Amino acid sequence: MSFEFRAGRKRVVKSVETVGEANKLMRKMIAIRNENFLWENIDVKTGHLRAVDELEKVMGAIFDVFDTMSIYVNGKSVRRIWSRGF
Numbered sequence: 001m002s003f004e005f006r007a008g009r010k011r012v013v014k015s016v017e018t019v020g021e022a023n024k025l026m027r028k029m030i031a032i033r034n035e036n037f038l039w040e041n042i043d044v045k046t047g048h049l050r051a052v053d054e055l056e057k058v059m060g061a062i063f064d065v066f067d068t069m070s071i072y073v074n075g076k077s078v079r080r081i082w083s084r085g086f
Helices: 019-034 049-060
Strands: 003-009 010-018 040-043 069-073 076-082
Touching: 003 019, 010 019, 019 049, 019 069, 019 076
Parallel strands: none
Antiparallel strands: 003 010, 003 069, 069 076
């Protein structure tokens, strides 16, 4: 069984094999998303955010952090981590 983390409905950001791995990864992502200081601008000109860097480090891929993030198993959504927007 494979657990897929998807940004939106189609973009697979990361796949893991066990429930434990999926749970650990989900909790890390939620903790980063809930940290207010990470949403402050790094670069005023570009508006680049620390939270984007941290989420990309955890997932090992570049994705839209403002899109819906869900966990899919066998092609079906089993858990929405966050909804679109902020």
